[in-house]
Amino acid sequence: MEKRRIYMDYSATTPVKKEVVETMMPYLTDYFGNASSFHSFGREAKEALDKSRSQVASLINANPNEIYFTAGGTESDNWAIEGVAFAHKNKGNHIITSKIEHHGVLHPCEYLEKHHGFEVTYLDVDSEGRVDLEQLKKSIKDTTILITIMFANNEIGTIQPIKEIAEIAKEHKIIFHTDAVQAAGNINIDVKDLGVDLMSMSSHKIYGPKGIGALYIKRGTKLHTFVHGGAQERKRRAGTENIPAIVGYGKAAEMAKANMDNHIETLTKLRTKLIDGILERIPHTRVNGSLTHRLPGNVNFGFEFIEGEGILLLLDMLGIAASSGSACTSGSLDPSHVLMAIGLPHELAHGSLRLSIGDFTTEEDIDYIIDNLPRVIERLRSMSPLYETYVREQGQLNK
Template structure:
């Protein structure tokens, strides 16, 4: 295929050249185990320390508050399970939302079914935003944890994290946020936002796959998640993924350094794409908040077509896109996020997520829009629902 336009950066991103270059020596030259005592090991240990400092700087944390994991899913599981185990004698109530990533939702389900937890799943408005008054009403004397994602991975809506953190602080409740999509894309300050725990994953910001972190505020005494050796200050055992950690540090530093200029360009291209699609293709709608959304996220629902068919035709045109979360792309069920914002099943099924990168150009988007117009028209021509609709609305 001569042309390929990658617009699925919420699923994963291309590892940046400078990140790969930073990692390479730790595969073949500086390969020592950080837990050993010789100089080769000390080089690896120093590299981990530097990466921890690079990452902590992005969110205003202390380096010792950063704990490396295998990714965002592990970090989410750790935050929820360990907090519940710590505080379940005080209370068994957790508050989250209906639009969380399945790493949160399925962990909450596990705690409900197996550990006696009681979980409140907050509704969101039509733009996917939590209502603060609903959060306040949901709090009980047994509430021990609030977990609300920073920005949604499907529709891009950014939550009022600072206000949620303030509410949690006022009630003496731990606050965790899944920031996998937000880290490196929007400014985050854990102190200003009163965040006690935060999850992130490197491969969303041009870093390597298989490495993430959980920020745990000093004084939050949750247990270790993986038992064994004394790595990560005895909280997450296992020989450290030194190349991955180095790559994460380089990617985090790069994301912070380029954030303002990069996201400004992405935001303009995002709005250009949204305007062209919604004006030039009838019977479609933007999902998510039109303003309070990630700078690179576009999520559109097209009536009278199936998202899966749309993706297949787009792939044939050299366009990589998604119908929602990469973790649920094999499911035929409509997105739980789109259902939560009030879309009926038949419209939720016709959703398309396009997520841009710093390499995306206006010319790329013009090509995408033209192909989308052709494909949507072709699929609608094959749709009996569309035919009936047009007959009724002549």
């Protein structure tokens, strides 16, 4: 009998929807022109490029000429941060970010610190992973040129007070960038209402192809060109456009917008069922992140007395694909920087599990996990010296 396979890692990447693939296919075969060419083949590609740009813009209520295609969210983050830093270094050298950002933000900030003399303030977050707006205000200096705070965290799903942060930035005439890779296409976003200046997005988080993303650049925002060598993307991002991927991204964005309300409602329902079921059946368990300000499809558990790597291996044997906040799977002994930032002790941060839900997740999938995850945790705890010590100590206390 074929082993059951359940995908619960949508935050890492999503499958490409059939409609997206069908939309892309003609641009891999018949409509192969270069969008910069003047002949009919080029015009076909240019028309597809313009349509896709409008579709992505519509997803976040931007103007099409404010959308610039990139190779993905990481490039968008790098371009936003370094582009602002180098364009405004005559005004100042101070950047504010948070301790729980994706490495696509943290590493460019560290690069600017180490190699270009910039100063970076890394804001603390509370136990739910939300930044403190008062601390943000107190961190602003005369030399602050950029605030970059992620829209929603990729590990714990916590959504930040983006509109309030944008208002603080505007009040002090500081450019505000948000990494919305996890949020754009998964929750409603209106950049005009929010007031952000720059926003990073990615296709493969919303059932589009990998290797394509976008940077929203509010009209009038000054930043340096990141890739040189051609006049593409209105002379701001050189390189022949990846038309098939861009077309796929446009279709994925169009579908995400059309399905947004149902997407949020369905995933929130499944998320709630999963959280309630696991908390009821597995003692010494906590939910990491905010329960109220949270992405609809994100669940992150912390299990005491065990490590995340063991959970992943046993779940994979049961056909369940998940991920861990623990960095042990990457060869590091250090736990997730996000979980440490929200105040978890090392031992609990190591025992984390992220289960992310998507459009193809069913109630039967959730039931299967609720039935099997308790057995996985029980098995691992039965082999854990930490759990053995805990049980022995509790027994002595109860005598």
